[in-house]
Amino acid sequence: xxxxxxxxxxxxxxxxxxxxxxxxxxxxxxxxxxxxxxxxxxxxxxxxxxxxxxxxxxxxxxxxxxxxxxxxxxxxxxxxxxxxxxxxxxxxxxxxxxxxxxxxxxxxxxxxxxxxxxxxxxxxxxxxxxxxxxxxxxxxxxxxxxxxxxxxxxxxxxxxxxxxxxxxxxxxxxxxxxxxxxxxxxxxxxxxxxxxxxxxxxxxxxxxxxxxxxxxxxxxxxxxxxxxxxxxxxxxxxxxxxxxxxxxxxxxxxxxxxxxxxxxxxxxxxxxxxxxxxxxxxxxxxxxxxxxxxxxxxxxxxxxxxxxxxxxxxxxxxxxxxxxxxxxxxxxxxxxxxxxxxxxxxxxxxxxxxxxxxxxxxxxxxxxxxxxxxxxxxxxxxxxxxxxxxxxxxxxxxxxxxxxxxxxxxxxxxxxxxxxxxxxxxxxxxxxxxxxxxxxxxxxxxx
Amino acid sequence: xxxxxxxxxxxxxxxxxxxxxxxxxxxxxxxxxxxxxxxxxxxxxxxxxxxxxxxxxxxxxxxxxxxxxxxxxxxxxxxxxxxxxxxxxxxxxxxxxxxxxxxxxxxxxxxxxxxxxxxxxxxxxxxxxxxxxxxxxxxxxxxxxxxxxxxxxxxxxxxxxxxxxxxxxxxxxxxxxxxxxxxxxxxxxxxxxxxxxxxxxxxxxxxxxxxxxxxxxxxxxxxxxxxxxxxxxxxxxxxxxxxxxxxxxxxxxxxxxxxxxxxxxxxxxxxxxxxxxxxxxxxxxxxxxxxxxxxxxxxxxxxxxxxxxxxxxxxxxxxxxxxxxxxxxxxxxxxxxxxxxxxxxxxxxxxxxxxxxxxxxxxxxxxxxxxxxxxxxxxxxxxxxxxxxxxxxxxxxxxxxxxxxxxxxxxxxxxxxxxxxxxxxxxxxxxxxxxxxxxxxxxxxxx
Numbered sequence: 001x002x003x004x005x006x007x008x009x010x011x012x013x014x015x016x017x018x019x020x021x022x023x024x025x026x027x028x029x030x031x032x033x034x035x036x037x038x039x040x041x042x043x044x045x046x047x048x049x050x051x052x053x054x055x056x057x058x059x060x061x062x063x064x065x066x067x068x069x070x071x072x073x074x075x076x077x078x079x080x081x082x083x084x085x086x087x088x089x090x091x092x093x094x095x096x097x098x099x100x101x102x103x104x105x106x107x108x109x110x111x112x113x114x115x116x117x118x119x120x121x122x123x124x125x126x127x128x129x130x131x132x133x134x135x136x137x138x139x140x141x142x143x144x145x146x147x148x149x150x151x152x153x154x155x156x157x158x159x160x161x162x163x164x165x166x167x168x169x170x171x172x173x174x175x176x177x178x179x180x181x182x183x184x185x186x187x188x189x190x191x192x193x194x195x196x197x198x199x200x201x202x203x204x205x206x207x208x209x210x211x212x213x214x215x216x217x218x219x220x221x222x223x224x225x226x227x228x229x230x231x232x233x234x235x236x237x238x239x240x241x242x243x244x245x246x247x248x249x250x251x252x253x254x255x256x257x258x259x260x261x262x263x264x265x266x267x268x269x270x271x272x273x274x275x276x277x278x279x280x281x282x283x284x285x286x287x288x289x290x291x292x293x294x295x296x297x298x299x300x301x302x303x304x305x306x307x308x309x310x311x312x313x314x315x316x317x318x319x320x321x322x323x324x325x326x327x328x329x330x331x332x333x334x335x336x337x338x339x340x341x342x343x344x345x346x347x348x349x350x351x352x353x354x355x356x357x358x359x360x361x362x363x364x365x366x367x368x369x370x371x372x373x374x375x376x377x378x379x380x381x382x383x384x385x386x387x388x389x390x391x392x393x394x395x396x397x398x399x400x401x402x403x404x405x406x407x408x409x410x411x412x413x414x415x416x417x418x419x420x421x422x423x424x425x426x427x428x429x430x431x432x433x434x435x436x437x438x439x440x441x442x443x444x445x446x447x
Numbered sequence: 448x449x450x451x452x453x454x455x456x457x458x459x460x461x462x463x464x465x466x467x468x469x470x471x472x473x474x475x476x477x478x479x480x481x482x483x484x485x486x487x488x489x490x491x492x493x494x495x496x497x498x499x500x501x502x503x504x505x506x507x508x509x510x511x512x513x514x515x516x517x518x519x520x521x522x523x524x525x526x527x528x529x530x531x532x533x534x535x536x537x538x539x540x541x542x543x544x545x546x547x548x549x550x551x552x553x554x555x556x557x558x559x560x561x562x563x564x565x566x567x568x569x570x571x572x573x574x575x576x577x578x579x580x581x582x583x584x585x586x587x588x589x590x591x592x593x594x595x596x597x598x599x600x601x602x603x604x605x606x607x608x609x610x611x612x613x614x615x616x617x618x619x620x621x622x623x624x625x626x627x628x629x630x631x632x633x634x635x636x637x638x639x640x641x642x643x644x645x646x647x648x649x650x651x652x653x654x655x656x657x658x659x660x661x662x663x664x665x666x667x668x669x670x671x672x673x674x675x676x677x678x679x680x681x682x683x684x685x686x687x688x689x690x691x692x693x694x695x696x697x698x699x700x701x702x703x704x705x706x707x708x709x710x711x712x713x714x715x716x717x718x719x720x721x722x723x724x725x726x727x728x729x730x731x732x733x734x735x736x737x738x739x740x741x742x743x744x745x746x747x748x749x750x751x752x753x754x755x756x757x758x759x760x761x762x763x764x765x766x767x768x769x770x771x772x773x774x775x776x777x778x779x780x781x782x783x784x785x786x787x788x789x790x791x792x793x794x795x796x797x798x799x800x801x802x803x804x805x806x807x808x809x810x811x812x813x814x815x816x817x818x819x820x821x822x823x824x825x826x827x828x829x830x831x832x833x834x835x836x837x838x839x840x841x842x843x844x845x846x847x848x849x850x851x852x853x854x855x856x857x858x859x860x861x862x863x864x865x866x867x868x869x870x871x872x873x874x875x876x877x878x879x880x881x882x883x884x885x886x887x888x889x890x891x892x893x894x
Contacts, residue, residue, distance in 0.1 A: 046765060049701075049729065049732040049733045049736070050699070050701055050764060050766070056764050056765075057765070058689075058763050058764055058765075059687070059688065059689040059763055060689050076765075078525070078529065078530050078531070078532070078758075079529050079530070079531055079761055079765050080529050080687075081529060082525065082526050082527050082528060082529065083525050083526070083530070084525070084526055085525070087606055087755075089606060090540060090605070090606055090754045090755070091540075092539035092540065093537060093538075093539065158537070159534055159536060159537055240506070240527075241506065241688060242505075242506040242507050252497070254496075254497055282496065285496040286496045289496070307537045308534075308537070308756075309755075309756055311525075314526055316505050316506055317497060317503050317505055318493060318503075318504070318505075318523075318526050319497070
């Protein structure tokens with residue numbers, strides 16, 4: 001039984017992707033090290049041949065994805081897990097446009113000095129201090145298609161890659177939205193009409209749109225204290241390791257999805273449950289005959305001038321983790337954000353119809369959205385978060401502080417990689433969302 | 448104990464890299480499917496969402512690396528194993544030079560029609576038939592720096608990658624030879640003088656050169672029938688999975704190397720033992736402070752105009768498998784071969800001193816070399832196989848038919864990826880080495 005009890009730890013950080021990590025739990029009540037103190041270069045993880053025993057980061061994920069080790073591991077997930085490549089193809093990358101070096105210096109100084117009021121606070125914080133407060137590993141800001149700010153810290157470099165966590169969902173949702181716009185995927189269809197073998201699952205009678213918007217009525221508990229909680233069953237199913245003898249549970253994401261029980265009614269309310277993203281990944285693969293990694297390569301990475309191949313973790317049957325498995329470079333997610341801002345056009349080429357980005361930007365039904373105090377008027381649609389604020393901003397978001405933040409009014413794309421000690425973005429938003437707004441206003445004032 | 452008994456199966460195909468696979472053992476006595484019959488596209492592995500149960504390839508490696516499944520898995524190792532990237536950097540690839548399309552067609556026809564006499568045979572075989580006979584997945588032939596022949600089959604495409612198996616050793620050896628030429632590594636030093644903690648191991652008193660040439664006197668048995676054989680201990684050590692509770696053996700390649708027992712005398716004879724390559728990987732990392740993956744990227748992949756990042760499997764402590772973990776693209780290994788032929792220069796840039804390639808080409812001591820009937824006059828040096836034939840040819844070689852074959856006389860570089868049912872190259876050479884010679888002579892006659 002020891003083997004079984006270890007399996008959840010190999011569950012590809014499903015818990016983390018879902019919004020709450022074992023590390024966060026373990027750290028409760030302890031003041032975590034600061035960003036500077038926990039910088040992986042300061043702590044010296046994995047330095048040496050071999051590193052000292054207490055500086056080696058290894059399995060299981062309750063170790064390698066615990067703070068402060070996660071500050072190293074977010075750049076190295078493939079060293080722990082089986083993965084598939086999202087190929088950038090064989091052509092030359094298309095470099096991003098930049099301000100002149102002098103302008104970049106000036107903008108960096110000015111942006112670093114910007115101040116804003118964190119949520120639920122009377123005080124002021126500078127942009128520069130917000131980087132540390134949020135354990136930022138990478139920050140890229142583009143304005144009107146040009147990079148105006150770029151910083152790397154912690155484990156990340158310009159030629160490195162970082163875990164995107166639940167921003168993966170937005171990639172999956174974008175692919176689905178493209179297929180809807182092209183007529184390959186009918187969002188009004190019920191899942192069972194696309195995947196007949198889902199018949200025993202609560203997903204069967206949900207529509208594709210409900211899956212895309214996470215308004216399905218499906219049971220998926222993430223009570224970590226309960227050893228029978230769905231999250232553990234999902235983790236065991238998702239583990240890429242050989243299943244222990246006698247294991248009777250579902251094997252892989254897709255078998256898990258076939259036995260999901262109902263909870264509530266489809267269409268009633270938004271519930272942030274990762275299994276919707278994996279259901280959507282399956283739907284995409286069924287209607288295209290292609291894995292989401294292949295589709296992401298064909299439609300995006302090989303056509304947007306990407307600098308680096310990305311990758312996605314997989315389950316034991318080679319199915320990519322559509323709800324949280326992506327790792328990519330900062331600039332390539334900048335390209336993806338710019339592609340959204342420019343409604344499907346990049347480097348003079350149209351990669352998808354404009355209505356794809358417009359539909360996402362428009363958002364879901366805010367009346368169905370609740371439970372996220374830092375996004376009071378928000379909605380969730382096609383696996384993207386829509387703020388319904390003055391600027392019409394929307395975002396891909398992943399735990400521990402990952403975001404692609406698109407502000408159409410300021411013509412700004414902001415990508416942040418981070419390794420905040422706590423998973424839940426509710427802890428990270430107060431010093432992030434007002435900071436993004438401050439930069440947006442700064443950039444608009446520069447016009 | 449079940450967990451322990453499963454561990455060897457996760458041993459990163461050490462057995463395979465070492466020259467004999469479980470699959471080969473399982474297949475003994477059965478006539479294997481032909482290349483055409485076993486083509487993964489014909490067998491339909493991993494096609495479908497999900498694939499039919501009997502078409503899914505999954506853990507452990509006794510399954511995924513058994514013939515005919517290995518014909519799919521050689522292109523997909525990262526989907527089963529943790530890996531590290533060998534980055535190609537962020538610049539534009541430098542396309543290989545090609546004959547004109549008309550010339551390519553003509554050369555392909557002429558080369559396909561070439562005939563040769565397989566070893567130990569009276570009959571004749573055409574080049575084209577040799578491709579199938581050897582379960583060829585990719586074949587690239589370059590002459591005087593230009594591609595004259597390029598074919599993909601089985602699981603491989605131009606934008607795919609393939610397991611290099613023990614060709615990895617030659618990459619490790621090349622890096623070591625570069626460090627020797629640059630004076631960073633003293634080949635006359637004993638290992639213990641570089642890595643003091645190797646003191647309890649038979650490697651301690653071997654020289655770096657003896658490690659490079661595999662003339663060390665170290666015990667390493669690969670008797671698969673013996674559950675206590677060293678190969679199994681090494682496999683358990685190398686497994687990237689969490690070690691089972693109560694496990695007392697070495698953890699990782701480097702801990703294993705510290706407890707190797709002596710067998711014979713250093714310097715006396717060549718013995719093909721993979722642990723030498725991992726010892727060399729450790730030496731390289733100790734003297735440079737860099738992992739072999741990082742060094743391969745800095746010195747080769749990021750400077751030779753590579754089209755794709757390569758990758759290397761790792762143990763549970765993140766140490767790359769220097770003896771067999773590499774996966775790369777056909778063309779990028781063509782670049783590596785051309786770099787050897789051109790003695791360190793590619794695309795007008797010198798990447799390493801000419802003496803590096805010259806030293807390797809010169810070979811080791813043939814009087815210490817025995818036991819490879821298909822290489823009767825050969826030697827092994829710096830982890831490369833030297834044929835000491837009329838053409839001065841030398842090669843990187845990996846089980847199941849992998850090779851980078853450099854013929855300085857014909858100014859030919861040939862790269863072959865294959866998935867021959869049997870691991871040992873002794874079975875594959877009879878229809879390969881004479882075929883390479885025939886192409887070399889054909890190309891020389893074209894001059």
